[in-house]
Amino acid sequence: MVRGSLFIKSLRDMRKSKAQFISIFIMATLAVFIMTGLDSIWFTVEKHADAMYRSANMSDLWVTVPNPSEQMVWGISKLDGVKLAEKRFTADADTALPGSPTLHVYALDGRSTLDQPEIHEGKFSKSGGAVLDISFAKAHNLKTGDYISIKLNSRWLRLKIDGLALSGEHVFAVKNSASLAPNHSEYGFIIINTDALKSIYGQKIYNQISVKTLPGSDIPQLVQKVGAVVGNNLIGITLQKDNGSVSSVNSRIQQFRTLSVVFPILFLLVTALITQSTMVRMIENQRSQIGILKALGYSKRSILWHYTSYGVMVGVLGSVLGLLTGPNIFGRIMVRQLNLTLNSYSLKINYLHFVFVLILILICTGGVSFLACRKLLSDAPAFLLRDKPPKSGQHIFLESISSVWEKMKFSSKLIARNMVKNKGRLIMSTIGVMGCTGVIISALTVRSTLSGISDYTYGTTFTFNQKIVLDTSKVNSTYLKNLELDGITQQIEETAVQVIFPDGSYKMELTNITTKESPLIYLQDIDGNPVSIPENGVLMTRKLCKEKGLKKGDIIQIKIKDKGYAAVPIEEIAYIASGQGIYMTDTYWESLGETFKPSALLVRWNGEPDQKFLDRDIVSDSATRESMQDGLSSSLGVVNLAVLFLIVLGSSLAFVVLYNTGMLNYVERVRDLATFRVLGFHNREIQYLVLIENYFSVLLGMLSGIPVGRFISWLIASTIDERLDLLGNIKLMDVLIAGAMTALFAWIVNKVIAHKMKELDIFEALKSVE
Incomplete structure (x- = not known):
């Protein structure tokens, strides 16, 4: 009976002050909505991507080396912290399909257990045939049992499609530097057995060692040891987190993780402060009601729960609504917009964060109500039934400035005094x-x-009209200079180079080698002053320097093909908004013992693009600015x-x-x-x-x-x-x-x-x- 009457009173009080309760409900809903919505985006991607990596038994690092010997593989497998090491072959290949799309070929040995495809249809035959990217197959209406031809080493290889699959290395994969987003009709992957390469190369061929490490291994130290085993033949070591697809997925996760931390905190702080202030005032306005309840013999526990329940009900209802709507409206829309190829898009909710936010909201609603009511319960009913004594008047600072105070209107004085009060x-x-x-x-x-x-x-830094990706096996710098295209051109070699930073860390870093005259790449420092690529050193982007704690004059070490490492100074630092890395001139690159092999040609045409040139076989791909x-x-x-x-x-x-x-x-x-x-x-x-x-x-x-x-x-x-x-x-x-x-x-x-x-x-x- 007592509980029922108090419950009816609580409903009546809420209806009387519905504006305040509705506002608290909306604030709690918005705070939880934004937190759970943003949280569900990165949490969903992280969980499904990790599941794909585990399903594929993805390597922790890949060692790129031409024709690795069994001795190298054995030497790496015996290093402390290494669980398994296997050889594989990887390369891009043309196809005979309409539009000449590209497939990235992975050739695995019959005993391979690392970097396995996630089969969705058919099977991966160890003896022959191929497993094709399921998204690529759908884009070209291919199915199991069909045949596909790929071109490697200038020779065609016809393969039967035994299965369709996903790959952890192709959750977010782009064709080349001219592509910034996945296009499944132009680029995918195919997995074959190394035996199939015999007809192309005359023997089994490998160019990569996949390495799986033990949990808790010291990866930086292990990378050094792996480099020592391989020696000067090493081209580079790519960590799993630096893999193109994994890095892109992690960037997506980081973007939304950052948003899910910063903005919800602000929402919660505002909600907490306003809710706390509102609940205290509402309880204070109920002082006479609390006095009546005490006089009628209601226990302190009943009264405390009665007023605490106000905030608890509103807080729980708002939080539950936010949980139901945030992931299902915000998360469900955004996950599909990320352009990722996942094995599932079912939403994952970070309930731990939700519980934390729910507790915070309940503290700001029910907890504050509890404390405010408990404070009033310490007074006698007779005292509570009287109006709360008004605050004593006091002079304010403006009154001491008579020249200002005397000129103020009466209403302005009231406003000033009330705000101070x-x-x-x-x-x-x-x-x-x-x-x-x-x-x-x-x-x-x-x-x-x-x-x-x-x-x-693409308006300030890069000023070309078109970027043309070249077949490096068919062109060189001299050939490109003699083309005499109708426009301004700039040759550039885009490659990944193994770098040792001063802190001892190893990383395959994007490196751009171009001509000293740089008419189509305009580099600036953070203040907008022009910066030139140095002749006796490298230029590094500001974000990369900041990440590694580097400054002008610091020395980094760059891996030179078939040789050791060359120490190079950082002579300039430039601000580039998108795409961090290293820049150097072709002459400096060659002075280190390398050969300048342009992989792309930047062009600003004087008129229409030279279609005859673009149709040549030396052009692999092209994209306009x-x-x-x-x-x-x-x-x-x-x-x-x-x-x-x-x-x-x-x-x-x-x-x-x-x-x-x-x-x-x-x-x-x-x-x-x-x-x-x-x-x-x-x-x-x-x-x-x-x-x-x-x-x-x-x-x-x-x-x-x-x-x-x-x-x-x-x-x-x-x-x-x-x-x-x-x-x-x-x-x-x-x-x-x-x-x-x-x-x-x-x-x-x-x-x-x-x-x-x-x-x-x-x-x-x-x-x-x-």
């Missing part, structure tokens, strides 16, 4: 607006920064879409916070406002007293939100992706947009409050609680 409310309102403005500014800044990457990369710019924009589009969601949600939170604080300000001063009405104040004058306070807190919050937005933008820009060098500088337009949105919300809220003030029941407001 209720500075806790002003501070909470300001912090709430500050957090929301910071969220909007940072989201707008990240969006404009990401949108500007493609324009900067516009298509590459669109490809980069497309690859960043999913993050932009997520940020757009954040802008909408941040704006919604800002509106709810402003409405909540504005309504509380009005409710707390109902008796004062009614008194002013009795004293003859006009509606417009009374509205001025309340609404100016709201605008003042909004103004303070907007101004303090600018540095908050700047800090968040910088934090996201510096951690979102190691391949992107984002500055995170806020723009005036983003600040103005955020300010205009916040001001608009404040105006709408004030309009609602002004309307309620017109309908104020003076007699009801002034009725004594005694």
Whole structure:
């Protein structure tokens, strides 16, 4: 009976203060929605990608070496920390299909257990036939039992398709440097047995050693030992995390992991502060009800749970709704937009993070209600049944400045005194607006920064019209110079080179070798000053230097083919927004003992592209600057879409916070406002007293939100992706947009409050609680 009556009372109280409870419910829902939604994106990708890596028994590192001997494989397998070492062959091959798409060939030995395909149809025959990329097969209407021809070493090999599969090395795979996003109709993989290579090369041939390490192995130290075993024949060692597909997947995970940490924290902080303030005030307004319940003989435990349940119910309902909608709306849409080839797209929810957020919300709702009610229960019923004694008046700072105070209107003095008297409310309102403005500014800044990457990369740094990927076996630098194409050209060799950094770490780093005259690649430092590729050293991108803790004058070691390592100085540092790596001139590259072999030709045509040249067999692929710019924009589009969601949600939170604080300000001063009405104040004058306070807190919050937005933008820009060098500088337009949105919300809220003030029941407001 007691519980039932208290439950009915709680429903009645919630209905009476429905605006405040609804706002708390919405804030809790938004906070959990954004956290679980963003969390589910990277968590889903990470779990499914890891499952594919385990299913494939993917190697932890690959050692690229021409024709590795059995002695090398045996020597590596005996190193401490190595579980297994196997040989394989890998290379790109042309196909006889329409459009001449490319397949990456993996040739495995009959006893191979590493880097296995995940078969979805058919089987992988150890004796013959092939397993084809299932996405590539669908794009070309191929099925098991069909035949496909591939071209290796200038000879054609016809293979029967025994199975269709996925590969952990092709979750996100691009054809070459002219492609920035996967295209399954142009590029895929095929897995064959090394026996099939005999008809092409006359014998079994290998060019890679796959290595599986033991858990807990010291990978950097192991890489050094592997390099010592292979010797000067080493071309490079690629760690699993540096594999092109794995690196791209990890970048996607990192992008959304960063967003899922930074923005939800802000949402939660704002929600926690406003909810805490709201619940305390609501319990304080129930002091007479608490006195009545105590006088009627209700136990302290019953009263405590009664008021605690207010916050618990709202917090749990909001959190559950956020959990149900965040992953299913936000996560489900975004995972499909990532352009990843996974074995499953079923959503994975990080329940550990959800429980943490739920506990935080319950502390801010139920916990705060509990403490506030417990504090009131220490007073006697007779004391609680009387009005709370008003705060004692005090002089404010402005009163000491008589020249200012005497010139102020009476209403302005009232506003100033009320804000000082209720500075806790002003501070909470300001912090709430500050957090929301910071969220909007940072989201707008990240969006404009990401949108500007493609324009900067292919508008300022690279100024070619077309990038032409070449068949390096058929061209050389002299041949390209003698072409006399109608336009400005620049030769470039794009390769991955084994680098030892000063900290002792090894990495296959993207290296661009080009001519000293660089008419189509315009490099700048962080301040926008032009930078030239040095003649006696290398140029390194700013983000890579920052990641490795390097500066001008530092020495790195580069692996030279068939030789040891050459020490080279970092002579210049340049800012490149997308695509980090090393640049050097062709003459310096050759002075190290290497041969300059252009892999691409950059062209700025004077007129129309030379189609006759583009149709030659020396051209492997080509892409216009516009298509590459669109490809980069497309690859960043999913993050932009997520940020757009954040802008909408941040704006919604800002509106709810402003409405909540504005309504509380009005409710707390109902008796004062009614008194002013009795004293003859006009509606417009009374509205001025309340609404100016709201605008003042909004103004303070907007101004303090600018540095908050700047800090968040910088934090996201510096951690979102190691391949992107984002500055995170806020723009005036983003600040103005955020300010205009916040001001608009404040105006709408004030309009609602002004309307309620017109309908104020003076007699009801002034009725004594005694």
